[in-house]
Amino acid sequence: MIELIVLDVDGTMTDGKIIYSESFDELKAFNIKDGLMISSWNKLGKKSAIITGRESKIVKRRAKELGIEYVFQGERNKKEVLERLVKDLNLDFSNVAVIGDDMNDLSMMKLVSKTFAPYDANPFVYDYVSYPLTKKGGEGAVAEMIEILLKEENLYDKFVSLWLE
DSSP states (O other): OOOEEEEOOTTTTSOSOOEEOTTOOEEOOOOHHHHHHHHHHHHTTOEEEEEOSSOOHHHHHHHHHHTOOEEEOSOSOHHHHHHHHHHHTTOOGGGEEEEOOSGGGHHHHTTOSEEEEOTTSOGGGGGGOSEEOSSOTTTTHHHHHHHHHHHHTTOHHHHHHHTTO
């Protein structure tokens, strides 16, 4: 059973574009459907984490909004971060699903049995992905991943009931 989902940010939770304002503020666009599914996953008692190679105040804010408890930014070795997190949470890698879109996500993907990639991921990533998605990064890929997990783990009805109360 999957207890933890691990999310990359740029190209997965976003479309991968980084926009700078004239005052050099960084802008990112997140998909509201992804956010609803992530917060629902957390409401079901599951865990979520962000492991990203870049640092951004925007990511910290979005994680807080969604209840993502574990946020690791500026990480060059995502594998080491995931190994440490799995150990700290007393989980097994079979309890972890990862979504990523590029080469720097491969080290995490090689550790777990359930891996996902957005439709527009780097083509080299698909050799390591058990679930190639139909949605692009920032356009519902994370929501699609969570929906697959909910159905596979027989949690879909419980998920729907969160919104019927």
